[in-house]
Amino acid sequence: MRSPVRTGALRGLPPSTPAPLQAGTKGLRDCAPRRLPVPPSSGFHSTSPECSEALATTAKLPEAEPVPPVPPRERFTIADIKERRAKAGRLVAPTAAYCDADMFKGPTTGKPKAKRWDHHLTTESALRAPCKLKQAAKHLKTPGLISLGGGLPCPEYFPISSLTLHIPTPPDFSETATLAAGEDAPIGKYDASFPSLEGSEYDLSIALNYGQATGSAQMTRFVTEHVELIGAPPYADWGVCLTIGSTGALEQILRMVCDGVGRKDSLLTEEFSFSTALETAAPLGVNVVGVKMDGEGLVPGVMDRILTGWDERERGGRRKPHVLYTVPSGQNPTGATQSVERRRAIYEVARRHDVLVVEDEPYYYLQMQEPGTEAPGSVEEFLEGLVPTYLSMDVDGRVVRMDSFSKVVVPGSRMGWITASAQLVERFIRHAEVANQGPSGFSQVILHKLLDERWGHEGYLRWLMNLRMEYTKRRDIMAAACEDFLPREVVSWKPPQAGMFQWLKVNHELHPYASTKGILDIEEEIFNSCISKGVLVARGSWFRAQQDIPPSGLYFRATFAAATPENMREAIRRLGEAIRESYQL
Amino acid sequence: MRSPVRTGALRGLPPSTPAPLQAGTKGLRDCAPRRLPVPPSSGFHSTSPECSEALATTAKLPEAEPVPPVPPRERFTIADIKERRAKAGRLVAPTAAYCDADMFKGPTTGKPKAKRWDHHLTTESALRAPCKLKQAAKHLKTPGLISLGGGLPCPEYFPISSLTLHIPTPPDFSETATLAAGEDAPIGKYDASFPSLEGSEYDLSIALNYGQATGSAQMTRFVTEHVELIGAPPYADWGVCLTIGSTGALEQILRMVCDGVGRKDSLLTEEFSFSTALETAAPLGVNVVGVKMDGEGLVPGVMDRILTGWDERERGGRRKPHVLYTVPSGQNPTGATQSVERRRAIYEVARRHDVLVVEDEPYYYLQMQEPGTEAPGSVEEFLEGLVPTYLSMDVDGRVVRMDSFSKVVVPGSRMGWITASAQLVERFIRHAEVANQGPSGFSQVILHKLLDERWGHEGYLRWLMNLRMEYTKRRDIMAAACEDFLPREVVSWKPPQAGMFQWLKVNHELHPYASTKGILDIEEEIFNSCISKGVLVARGSWFRAQQDIPPSGLYFRATFAAATPENMREAIRRLGEAIRESYQL
Incomplete structure (x- = not known):
């Protein structure tokens, strides 16, 4: 097993805490985070006595169930990923090819598996059976097999023979530089059939046909690696699934774990929350419970008190909430960003009360540069400066993270992805098969050409660095x-x-x-x-x-x-x- | 009011039936349909005694509630639409512009309104409130208004400055001709801001930003006109909404009108049905009831008998079905195509029993040329030869038609549209706002460039004529x-x-x-x-x-x-x- 480079290891632990080494952990080192000091409570959020008290310290949380320490964030480097790709060789993933994150992940040997969440699934989600026609695609791997199975049109009848993007060349991403010196990036219909000519692993004949509901293997590889660059979950069996943006993802997640009618489920969220998220929950009969906020967002002590004191009878028969929806960075609408300490505290409350955490992070990469501080010079410095994600501290597999290209590439892609435990991702995919069959192939092949083939991970991270400035x-x-x-x-x-x-x-x-x-x-x-x-x-x-x-x-x-x-x-x-x-x- | 040309008027009525002229109907004429003789029962479908008996005639249907005659199909012509566009002038529809079919429809004066379907809506659907942030977009029309409202990124940060398609030039659509003599169709970021230069009404700055869940005004206009070319509904207040293909549309429609758990709703469909549709219904607890088929598909007499004899107690407390899901042309999997007479008979059973009809027509344009018959020479002849849609005979507004670009352009567009009464379309949009926010902007702007701007309706219909051959x-x-x-x-x-x-x-x-x-x-x-x-x-x-x-x-x-x-x-x-x-x- 190759040992991944682990960085930012001691982030968020008190100085005296020994590094909680895990099996297989090597190369542990402490990198001073380029982060901002945690601001004091800003005073423009409501500070009821209940809230102020809860704010004082997370040490006041009940100690009935001791919560083991959250392991250090782990990240692979761009060099790791380049090496892995070189070893794997050319990606051959034709029309509707099956894929999952495990095909592209780095080693996870020695890591535990995520917990099971069967008791949180709704009846609707539990009832989902795999799509028979999509499952039949597994036979397509049989050498020499001719398919008269799925009703996939012949690409001969796709009336677009090529599609050429004009895009910025890093590091100058401005519109004027792109017009003057950007590059043309053509996507042909059959590029992937002519590796010697173009070298592309994805083309219109694949992208514009039906695919798996997970999204294409080509984009799945990209987002899997991207997750590893930011910080993969500390358990082994995590997966990803492309989404119709986080809008679509949230609705699917709610239907997967919240039964507002039969089970009278509730959803915890910030006291002020993204209105469309609230509008997603309401028609499902899901009762939303707002948790007080301060300048760092949701207050964990208040969340803990709500859960500890939950009385179904007082709450009209509503079950104790088992799902938290939170926007940790640049929260919509309050703009609050949870510090790493805050995230850890909220995560611990979630563990104590068996709560799943839906981490909605459209603005994650729009973390600002503070006045008077020096902007990161390298991609590594940029990554170090980002507040660690819930995903990266998720020892249980209780986090479903939603990422989106909407705010950082284009909203019109209607594309993002979730990262979560394999169990939850599998249920999510079963729903995607009947809800959308994955994102638009145009969106996938265009973003793949731009982000993976032309820019690569380094170029994309440089784009994000530019955007946050x-x-x-x-x-x-x-x-x-x-x-x-x-x-x-x-x-x-x-x-x-x-x-x-x-x-x-x-x-x-x-x-x-x-x-x-x-x-x-x-x-x-x-x-x-x-x-x-x-x-x-x-x-x-x-x-x-x-x-x-x-x-x-x-x-x-x-x-x-x-x-x-x-x-x-x-x-x-x-x-x-x-x-x-x-x-x- | 301009009088639309009505064609194919007497299709499907017995020879002795007088033409049921409507207010405002002019230019009524009978065009002999270039259609195939209705085949006899093919013998490879199950023909139980129940089925054979029911097949004999639709005159055996109970006559308790007389069903008024279905009015003639009405179609506008390409010339009508060109004239209408010329009168309307350039379409100015900037980012996230509100739109509906009424903005693009021909006159509907004198036509009745669709019936109301409140009693069929599920609690979930009835509870949906408009998306507050999308609603706020109505203020954007205010002259001089500066928006600090929605979190729409500035198009300056869209890293694609143009996108150029290489596409076939009608009438030769073949791949070789396209490579040799196709045309380049560029889409710039700000084309719509420079009407004098490019003339385009849609560009990347609009398409790649957030939009309304209905889809863009530009594509809404195209599909509205297309519906009119095929045959608009005979009531006034019909509308359209773009969809994430018919896969996504069906799930939204089922959640809108079928409550499998609380109301114990059922869904009628062909005895053999599209497996993904069945997999969509099952987790919702919706009980599927298969109706016997013959060589022309679903047998109306059997459907009528199931509904007439429905006994909730015998059916485990299941409510009498109020929704039919049918694939009328080239049914999946049996390939059966319902004749116009068959469609009328099924529609009449639906009226008698207050059943909504979900008309799923991905293969509508893949109606074949019979051996020994002459292929249509003109677009008009082609349209005449198509079996009339349920939509075109829908006097009540009880049909929700699903169209898709998957089988006739590219599946990867993940784009189609529904056509239905304004009431149902409005509820559908409310769901789309939280389920997907409309199709990918890449899909929309590319298909708009190809179908609307370059080919136009004539070119697109010629493409469909070519495809069916x-x-x-x-x-x-x-x-x-x-x-x-x-x-x-x-x-x-x-x-x-x-x-x-x-x-x-x-x-x-x-x-x-x-x-x-x-x-x-x-x-x-x-x-x-x-x-x-x-x-x-x-x-x-x-x-x-x-x-x-x-x-x-x-x-x-x-x-x-x-x-x-x-x-x-x-x-x-x-x-x-x-x-x-x-x-x-």
Whole structure:
């Protein structure tokens, strides 16, 4: 067995903790993380007495079941992966070829297997049988076999003979540089049949036909390796499955483990959560339970108290929650980023209460550069500086991580992937077979050409490094606009460490009509005033996890992802004007 | 109001029936359909006494509720659509623009509205609320508005500056002609911002960003017009929504109208049905009820009798079925095609029993040319020759039609659309918002460039005309191979009139071990023998709608879509050999 290089090993452990060496662990070393100091509670999140108390320390958690330490994050390097590919030789994966992550993973010898989650599966998920026609594809490996099986059209009838991308050449990713000096990347219909000519392992004849619901072997290899570069799970039997973005993935995951009607399941999430996620859960009858947040996001002590004190009778017969949905980095809408200590604490609460963790990380790579700090010079430094993922600390296999190309390549790809234990991935695939049959072949072959074949892992990571600097600039422009145009006497905010969103708290109590006008009424008044002044912001109430309890404050979410710098300033100026008018300032 | 040209008006009515003129109907004329004579019952489908009796005539249907006549099919022409587009001017539909079919439809003045289906919706579907963030997009129309609303990335960060297709130029669609004389079709990032230069109404900056779950306005216009060319519904308020192919659409439709657990809903379908459709229904607890078939597919008299005699107590508390799933043309797996008379009869049974009809038509355009008949010379003749759709006779709005680009352009597009009443389309969109957010932008912009901008409706219909002739050739090659290599003494078959599949009946009773070996055992023996001889066929039992009743016969499905002519012959030879060996012939 080859020994993977393990980096960032002692991250998050107290200085006195000895390194928890595992079987087969070699080359353990401590790399000082290039991370930001954990900010104090920002003061713009609600801080009820319950919350403040819970915040104080995670040592207050009940100690009934001791939680073993989370092992160090483990990462392979780009050199490891290059070597592995060279050894494996050319990837031959024709139309609808079966694949899984194990075909592309590095060694996992000596690692334990993930726990089983049968008791969490819904009846719907447990009932899923493999797709008979997809299963029949296993016979296609038989040498000389002629298939009259699946109704796969002949690629002769695909009316596109080639598709040529014009793309940036690293390291200059700008639009102007791409126009002047980018490269053409053609994708032919039968490239993979002519390895000597083009060398490509994927082509239109494969990508544009039916495939397995997992996604193509070509893209599966790429995302498997990418997961290993960021930090693979510490158990052996993890897998991946391509998704129709995290939107589609979340719906599939909820149907897999949450039965809102029969079992009266609930879902834990941040008190303010991505509105579309809430809209996904609601029609399934899944009861959403919001957990208080502070400047670092969800507060683990509050989560623990909710679970410890859960009483089904008091909760209308609702079962104790067994699933947490969380956006750990640049949370939508609050922009909060959980530190590694926070993640560990939340993970430990999840272990104690047998809770699965759905880690939704569209903004993971949009972790910002702090003012006055030096940007990472190398890909390795960049990776070191990222907050470790839940996945990388998941000793049990209880995390389902959702990654997406939407925020970091293009939303229109409608493509992402999940990483989780083989058991959960298998159930997920069974659903994907009847829900979508995997992402668009156009999306797959285009992203493969760009990310795998042309850029490679190094180029893609450099793209992400470039992108986070762009978003850092945008965040700073918005922060300056807020400083310049918002009335500080009623509005408070903190520039986020990651993501696309600036969360703004407006002090409701200082409103001249606070005693007679509710929070939602004032929110609506300001929102409408904004529209008439020519700025669209998102209302904080759209993101309230529990619409059945009174709002805890008056908030707005503003994105710095889309508008030009000039427009961003003008928009914030208009927002400030709307607030001033409402508050009669 | 412009009067649409109505064609094929009297199709399917007895000669003595007067034309049922509707308000606003002008230019009614009878065009002799270029269709095939309805074949007699082919003899290879099961013909139980119940079935034979029901077959005799549809006049035996109970007459409790008189069913009004179905109005004539109505079609617009390509000239109508060109004129309409010219009047409307350039389509300006920027990022995430809201759209619906009404924006692109021809006049529907004087037509009734569809019926309401609230009583058929599931609780899940009824509970769906609009996506708050997508709804906010309506404000984007406000002139001068700056959006800090949705987290849409700036297209500056899309790492593809252009995408160039190489595509066939009609009328020669062959691969060799395309390589020699096809055309390049570039798609730039900002084409739509420079109308004077390129003239394109769609580009990468729009397609690769987030969009509405309906799909883009650009593709919505194309499919809306396409529906009108084939035959729009006879009610006013129909709509469309792009889908992740019919796979994804069916799952969404089932969740919209079938509650297998709470309401104990059932689904009617052909006795042999698409296995993936069955696998979609099963985990939802939806009970599938197979309806006997003959050479023209599902037998309406049997369907009527099942519904008339439905007894909830006898059926384990299962509610009387209110949804029919049918593949009317080139049915999968039997290859059967319902004649227009058959469709009318089934539709009337559906009306009588308040049944919604899910019309799954992936093979609709693969209707074959019969030997000795002349191929249509014009697009109009081609359209005339197609069997009318359920949609075109749907006076109530009870049909949900699923179309797909998978079989006629590329499966990898993972794109199709539904057409149905506005009420059902609206509920479907609400689900799409959280299930997928519409098809891949790559798929949309590429198919738009090809089908709409380069080929136009005329070119696309010519492509379909070409494709059906290709499939006709393939069907004939397989038919000849069957004649040459299959033992007629035990195997019977009839070349299909549409689709991709040859259905083969093997007479179980003639098997030397028929008295001791079950149908499924013999099927397995022959299947395994086929694999060892190097041919993969699909087992008939995979497609049995009801696995809980004994199999009615021994069948295999062979596709003529994929293999080369030589391989197809060799594969059928191997299949013949496997059958002969099992039957000791």
